[in-house]
Amino acid sequence: MRRFGITLLFAVSILYGAGASPSLLAQRSSAPVDPNALPEKAKAGIEKNPNSAFWHNQSSIAYDMLNQFDLAVKRTQVGVCLGSGRSKP
Secondary structure, three states, rough: OHHHHHHHHHHHHHHHHHOOOOHHHOOOOOOOOOOOHHHHHHHHHHHHOOOOHHHHHHHHHHHOOOOHHHHHHHHHHHHHHHHOOOOOO
16 A cells, blocks of 8 residues: 555656646747648648548648638538548538
8 A cells, every 4th residue: 555655656756746847848849839820731632632530630720720710610511521431421
């Protein structure tokens, strides 16, 4: 029981230390993302592989960032259908 307590204390201290230090959890690249360029990148990926759930979902994220929610929903539906093995809606 004592070993469990020590292990738990150690794990909590490691997690707390990582949470208190933002540099440990920071992303490697903090370059700004141009949301206007993302739909073109996703469109190019879809043109290369029209049955790629990944690129349809990336397109959905890009449209969501641009507040084009109707297009985002359509791309999400296509991506979910392709990811589950069903045909496009």
